[in-house]
Each structure stands twice: as structure tokens, then as C-alpha cells.
Amino acid sequence: MKISYFPGCTLNTKGKGFDRSVREAMAALGVELVELPDWNCCGASFPLLVDNVLDLVGPARVLINTAARDNKLTTACTTCYNVLKRTNRVLREDENIRERLNYFVEADYQGQVEVSDILQLIRDEVGFEKVKEAVKKPLNGLRVASYYGCMVLRPPREVAYDDPENPHALDDLMAALGAEPVRWGAKAECCGNYLVARKPEVAMEMSYRVLSSASRAGAEVIVANCPLCQFNLDRWQRDLTLTHGGFEPIPVLYFTQLLAIALGLDPGGYELEKHYVDPRPLLESKGLI
Amino acid sequence: MPVKRALIIGAGIAGMQAALDIANAGYEVVLVERLPSIGGRMHQLSETFPTLDCAQCILTPRMVEVGHHENIRLYTYSEVESVEGEVGDFRVRIRRHPAYVNWDICTGCGICQEKCPKRVLSTDFERGMGKRKAIYTLSPQAVPNKPVIDAENCIYFQRGKCRVCERFCPTGAIDFEQKESFFEERVGAIIVATGYDLLPLEELGEYGAGQIPDVIDGLAFERLLSASGPTAGKIRRPSDGKEPKTVVFVQCAGSRDPEHHMPYCSKICCMYTAKHAMLYKHRVHDGQAIVFYIDIRSAGKGYEEFVQRAITEDRVLYIRGKVARIYQEDGKVIVRGVDTLSGKQVEVAADMVVLAVAMVPRITTRALAEKLGIEVDEHGFLVEADGNLNPVETNRPGIFLAGAGAGPKDIPETVSQASGAAGKVLSLFSQWE
Numbered sequence: 082m083k084i085s086y087f088p089g090c091t092l093n094t095k096g097k098g099f100d101r102s103v104r105e106a107m108a109a110l111g112v113e114l115v116e117l118p119d120w121n122c123c124g125a126s127f128p129l130l131v132d133n134v135l136d137l138v139g140p141a142r143v144l145i146n147t148a149a150r151d152n153k154l155t156t157a158c159t160t161c162y163n164v165l166k167r168t169n170r171v172l173r174e175d176e177n178i179r180e181r182l183n184y185f186v187e188a189d190y191q192g193q194v195e196v197s198d199i200l201q202l203i204r205d206e207v208g209f210e211k212v213k214e215a216v217k218k219p220l221n222g223l224r225v226a227s228y229y230g231c232m233v234l235r236p237p238r239e240v241a242y243d244d245p246e247n248p249h250a251l252d253d254l255m256a257a258l259g260a261e262p263v264r265w266g267a268k269a270e271c272c273g274n275y276l277v278a279r280k281p282e283v284a285m286e287m288s289y290r291v292l293s294s295a296s297r298a299g300a301e302v303i304v305a306n307c308p309l310c311q312f313n314l315d316r317w318q319r320d321l322t323l324t325h326g327g328f329e330p331i332p333v334l335y336f337t338q339l340l341a342i343a344l345g346l347d348p349g350g351y352e353l354e355k356h357y358v359d360p361r362p363l364l365e366s367k368g369l370i
Numbered sequence: 371m372p373v374k375r376a377l378i379i380g381a382g383i384a385g386m387q388a389a390l391d392i393a394n395a396g397y398e399v400v401l402v403e404r405l406p407s408i409g410g411r412m413h414q415l416s417e418t419f420p421t422l423d424c425a426q427c428i429l430t431p432r433m434v435e436v437g438h439h440e441n442i443r444l445y446t447y448s449e450v451e452s453v454e455g456e457v458g459d460f461r462v463r464i465r466r467h468p469a470y471v472n473w474d475i476c477t478g479c480g481i482c483q484e485k486c487p488k489r490v491l492s493t494d495f496e497r498g499m500g501k502r503k504a505i506y507t508l509s510p511q512a513v514p515n516k517p518v519i520d521a522e523n524c525i526y527f528q529r530g531k532c533r534v535c536e537r538f539c540p541t542g543a544i545d546f547e548q549k550e551s552f553f554e555e556r557v558g559a560i561i562v563a564t565g566y567d568l569l570p571l572e573e574l575g576e577y578g579a580g581q582i583p584d585v586i587d588g589l590a591f592e593r594l595l596s597a598s599g600p601t602a603g604k605i606r607r608p609s610d611g612k613e614p615k616t617v618v619f620v621q622c623a624g625s626r627d628p629e630h631h632m633p634y635c636s637k638i639c640c641m642y643t644a645k646h647a648m649l650y651k652h653r654v655h656d657g658q659a660i661v662f663y664i665d666i667r668s669a670g671k672g673y674e675e676f677v678q679r680a681i682t683e684d685r686v687l688y689i690r691g692k693v694a695r696i697y698q699e700d701g702k703v704i705v706r707g708v709d710t711l712s713g714k715q716v717e718v719a720a721d722m723v724v725l726a727v728a729m730v731p732r733i734t735t736r737a738l739a740e741k742l743g744i745e746v747d748e749h750g751f752l753v754e755a756d757g758n759l760n761p762v763e764t765n766r767p768g769i770f771l772a773g774a775g776a777g778p779k780d781i782p783e784t785v786s787q788a789s790g791a792a793g794k795v796l797s798l799f800s801q802w803e
Contacts, residue, residue: 244575244579245575246574246575246576246579246630246695247575247576247578247579247581264581264697264698265697265699266695266697266698266699266704267697294699297699297700298699
């Protein structure tokens with residue numbers, strides 16, 4: 082299977098390890114990701130002003146470019162997914178905005194592209210059963226807290242492909258890889274990322290809530306699907322060891338890094354060494370790297 | 371010549387009340403109940419608000435009266451298959467499920483249930499709080515007091531060996547060959563009293579999606595409170611059987627939530643939650659009962675006084691606000707919500723949570739309404755001919771409504787509507803002289 086792939090800015094810079102693990106894991110699962118040529122920034126946030134049509138031009142251009150080649154587009158960055166999916170919905174459902182945008186960018190796009198998140202693609206197009214069969218190095222006994230963040234869940238009617246209040250796609254995937262997903266309370270809580278610049282102390286507290294909840298549930302590692310969540314949860318831990326007595330750091334991985342490792346791929350290019358909380362000792366102790 | 375007999379579908383408190391009213395006026399009633407015995411939801415309750423009457427104590431005599439009434443023909447474990455005809459002359463086909471017990475010779479001695487080696491979780495009557503056997507009656511007070519075999523769990527039906535019940539039955543009533551049977555009845559009028567269900571906990575992802583054992587619904591808590599229930603009235607939480615010392619009650623769980631669940635108010639939850647919290651405090655004196663509410667709707671005779679009694683005398687802590695999320699951690703159930711009076715977030719580490727889940731119609735109501743040619747609304751509740759002036763009639767002449775199948779109702783309102791429907795049927799009969 083071949084599908085258009087939108088890496089997005091983060092996976093092209095800070096999240097290169099994420100990007101590489103995505104491409105290699107998907108190839109191992111028989112899905113060829115074809116990078117969208119001449120792609121541009123998704124816009125990075127969905128504009129909430131109803132008359133803010135200009136902010137939709139960026140994501141609309143991505144969708145229009147896709148439509149010239151493919152009727153499906155997938156991305157691993159959950160923020161890109163959120164913005165592209167919601168923009169596409171507006172283009173499908175709002176005739177007025179659709180006409181104005183098409184006039185502005187000189188196109189005739191009707192919203193026909195199907196936008197998917199990479200996890201959704203694995204679940205619906207590959208299937209967890211098939212993933213299970215492809216596992217070469219099962220994650221036996223690794224206790225994983227699956228973290229979903231906001232971008233694939235909220236707003237539910239526009240973006241959610243899982244139960245928005247009790248998501249389980251990532252848990253199901255981890256179970257298919259042979260890990261033991263823990264049950265925990267913060268899997269769909271916000272990591273605080275949006276407040277990092279304006280109120281860092283609040284953002285840190287929100288991350289602490291997620292991290293400590295995972296540890297209390299007995300997790301050895303958190304897997305994230307969102308580059309912003311991953312960075313935020315990973316980055317705060319050094320501060321938290323200084324401010325929150327008894328805080329024990331916990332590695333935060335991208336789920337595709339574990340997926341690729343379980344599929345028997347070489348994690349050399351996944352930038353494990355660049356994580357703030359080094360995941361390598363844990364993975365070594367489990368015999369996974 | 372119109373037939374002066376009535377069909378009543380559903381033998382909960384609504385159907386029973388209507389049946390007794392019509393039967394006592396001297397007319398025959400055909401009473402059809404889907405479950406093996408009558409009594410409906412009220413039979414599962416511990417005590418009733420606002421009087422704290424023992425529900426079974428006031429209900430059982432009526433069940434017995436219905437069971438023995440010479441004018442009532444009872445079809446339990448049965449469903450209405452089809453309805454033909456018009457007011458004055460409906461022809462009804464009734465399908466009775468095989469009980470695998472010949473009820474004509476069964477004496478209801480109960481030995482079969484005692485000897486049956488297969489215990490299963492009672493998800494229906496005991497709401498998962500207790501067990502029953504594969505051959506069972508809904509409760510010890512069941513009317514009729516005749517058991518049925520649940521073939522899905524029976525060892526003989528599943529593996530072809532066992533037949534212990536047959537061996538011990540003193541009258542030889544066990545009949546593994548029994549098939550479903552059909553009956554035809556002619557009636558002149560019909561009352562639909564199909565009752566309600568609760569929104570499944572699986573629908574409430576924010577409250578644990580039914581995966582946290584110590585998060586239960588209101589009916590399950592009734593079973594824990596009931597003196598004849600699986601814990602003999604002792605409050606024991608499902609996960610480890612310990613007495614919970616902090617219990618959180620969440621009102622409007624799935625009700626008044628147009629974004630995610632049901633937009634309507636389920637009407638009875640404010641009152642039964644006050645009752646639950648009160649009865650919990652009566653049983654666990656050093657326990658803490660906490661109620662989260664949007665507002666308290668206690669319109670009814672003696673209702674507001676009842677809620678005030680829970681707050682002042684029994685010291686139930688009422689917090690005005692919604693619960694956002696419920697999850698399990700360290701053997702506790704963490705409840706996160708907001709106190710809108712202080713404007714602060716609240717987090718409670720509870721031992722058990724009772725959700726006052728939205729009332730919904732029985733899942734079978736829609737299909738039945740289609741057979742009867744009457745309407746249901748967008749949620750599946752039966753529709754009255756006119757909400758103001760014709761609250762017991764349907765749009766089809768000769769078919770009437772009673773009870774919570776037509777929308778959330780408490781017991782007094784249900785009984786009133788049932789007597790109203792019975793009165794409508796009787797006034798029809800009196801015109802057919």
C-alpha cells in the first residue's frame with residue numbers, strides 16, 4: 082500500500098528520530114509513505130475565529146497538493162493531523178469558506194482527501210493482528226503507559242477516531258507488540274504544552290500530574306504520539322526532580338520507536354540519545370537494544 | 371362485538387397496577403412479561419423515597435395478588451410477537467421462551483437451584499453484584515415462583531452432560547426438549563408499560579467506561595442496600611469486598627449532557643441519590659457520603675424535606691459541580707470535579723463511586739412500538755398523543771401508555787399514570803355495552 086505522507090516541521094527538525102522510526106516501521110508493515118512534494122507548514126494551530134479564512138490557506142494548500150496525486154494523506158505529527166483534519170472538514174462542509182479559499186488559491190478543491198493519523202492508519206489499514214504477526218522482538222513485560230494528549234481526541238466530533246474520553250488504540254497496539262499497557266488516569270489529560278511560554282509553572286504542574294500518574298500506575302515508560310507532548314513531558318523532568326520531592330524520572334518515547342524496535346529494526350537512527358530522560362538503560366535492561 | 375379484555379405489555383409496577391385496576395373492575399387481563407417473573411425494576415429496589423418503605427414489602431403482596439387473580443392471565447418469559455386488528459378487536463400473538471421446566475408440574479421447591487453446580491454472575495437482576503445458578507428464579511420472592519434454565523450457561527446445554535437438576539427434581543418437571551410456544555389472544559385494548567433501562571456504563575468513557583469494578587450504577591447500589599440482596603444489605607465494594615468508607619455519588623451521569631449523552635433530565639436521580647447517600651450513612655456510620663450535583667430537583671410531596679434531611683441529619687456532603695473524570699489508582703477511585711460555589715477543582719480519593727446514570731427506554735421498545743403502530747421519540751421513549759391533555763393515550767385508538775417507557779418517572783407518577791391508563795380502558799369497555 083502506498084499513501085501520501087506529510088512529515089510536518091517538527092518531524093523535519095527536532096523530531097527526526099520520530100520521523101525515521103515512522104517511515105521504517107511503516108515500510109516494515111508494507112506501507113510505503115510517499116512524502117508530499119513541496120509541502121509547507123500546516124499552520125501549527127487551527128484558527129478559532131470563524132472569519133479567519135487566511136489562516137486556512139496553509140493547510141488548504143497541503144490538501145490541494147495532495148488531491149492532485151492521491152485521495153489519502155497521513156501524518157505522524159498529531160498537531161498537523163488536527164489542523165489538516167479540521168481544515169478539511171471546514172472545506173467539506175462550509176460552502177462559503179470553500180469558495181473563498183478556492184478563489185484565493187486558484188483551485189477547485191471540495192474536501193475529498195481523507196486525512197488520517199499514523200496510529201489510525203496502523204489500526205484501520207494494517208490492523209493490529211497483522212502488526213502482531215510482524216513482531217520479531219516482542220516487548221515482553223515492558224510496562225507501558227500509553228499517552229494520547231489532546232490532538233487526536235479533541236474536539237471529538239471533528240478529529241477523534243477513538244473513544245475521546247477513554248481512548249485505547251495505542252494501548253491495543255502496545256499489547257500487540259507484547260508490552261503490558263498499564264491502566265492509568267491521565268492518558269487523555271493535557272500535558273500543559275500550550276502554557277509553556279506564558280505560564281511555565283502551570284505547564285510543569287500539568288506535566289507532573291501526567292508523569293506521576295504513570296509512575297503510580299507502575300509504568301516503566303510512557304509512549305506518546307505527539308511531538309509536543311513528548312518534548313514537554315520529557316523536558317520538565319530535570320526541573321521536577323529539583324522541585325518535587327521523591328519524583329522519579331521516567332523515559333518518554335514515541336510509540337513508533339517502540340513499534341520499530343519490536344519489528345526488529347535497528348534503532349540507531351531514532352535519536353534515542355537525544356531524549357532528556359535517557360531511555361537506553363531501560364531498553365538495554367529489557368534486551369530490546 | 372368489541373372484546374372487553376385488555377392486553378398489558380410489561381409487568382413492572384405500572385403494568386401490575388393497571389392489570390389489577392382492570393381485573394378488579396371485573397374484566398379479563400392478559401399480562402405479558404419478558405422476564406421469568408413479574409415485579410420489574412421496583413422489585414430490585416431496596417427502599418423507596420421519600421418514605422423509606424421497604425420496596426419488596428409493599429410490592430410483594432401486589433405481585434402475589436397479580437399472580438393469583440382470577441381475571442389475570444399471566445404470560446411470563448414471553449414477548450408480544452405480533453398485533454393485528456383495531457381497537458375493540460386486536461389479535462395478539464405471544465411467544466413464550468422455553469423455560470426447560472414444565473411449570474404445570476413444578477412446585478417451586480427450589481431443590482434444582484440448590485443442586486445446580488453452575489454459578490454465574492447475575493448481570494440482570496443483581497446488576498453484577500451477586501451470583502445465581504444456571505437454573506434460577508429472579509429472586510426468592512419471584513412470581514411465579516418457577517425457575518428457568520439459562521441455556522447459555524447450563525452445563526448440559528453447553529457440554530451435553532450434567533442433568534443434575536433433572537436427577538433431583540421430585541416431580542420430574544425438567545424438560546430439556548421444551549421448545550418455544552405460541553399463543554393467540556383477542557383483546558379490545560392495549561396498555562404498553564415496557565419500563566426503562568439505564569445507560570450502559572460502557573458509554574461513559576469519562577467515568578471509566580465500566581472497566582473500574584468499584585464504579586457502579588444506581589440499580590447495582592440498590593442491590594447492595596437491599597436486605598434480600600447479594601450482601602444481605604451490607605455495603606461491600608465489588609473489587610475486594612471491603613466496606614467503603616468514602617463513597618461519591620455522581621448525579622446527571624449521562625443526563626443533561628447534550629454534547630455527549632442524553633439531553634434530558636432523568637428526573638428520579640436527585641431523589642434516589644439523596645436516598646442512597648442517606649441509607650449508606652445509616653449502614654456505615656463513620657463513612658463519608660459525597661454527592662456531586664448540577665442542581666437539586668426535588669419537586670414532589672415531601673421530596674425537598676427528604677433531601678434536606680440527608681444534608682442536615684445524615685450529614686451528606688453536597689458539592690455543586692460536575693465530575694470531569696473518574697479513574698482508578700492505588701486501590702482508590704479518583705474522582706476529579708469542580709466545586710462551582712468555591713470555583714475550585716476538587717479531587718476525591720473514594721473507595722466506591724455510584725453513578726446516577728441516565729434513564730433510557732428498554733432497547734426492545736422501538737421494535738415493539740413498530741409492531742403496535744405507535745410512535746417513539748428520538749431517544750426511543752414512547753410518545754403520548756398529547757403531552758398536555760392526553761398523557762396516557764397514543765396516536766392509535768385503543769393503545770395506552772403507562773410508566774417509564776414513555777419517559778423518566780418515579781414510582782408515584784408511574785402508578786398514577788398506570789391507573790389513568792386503566793381508567794381509560796375501563797371507560798372504553800363501558801361504552802361497548
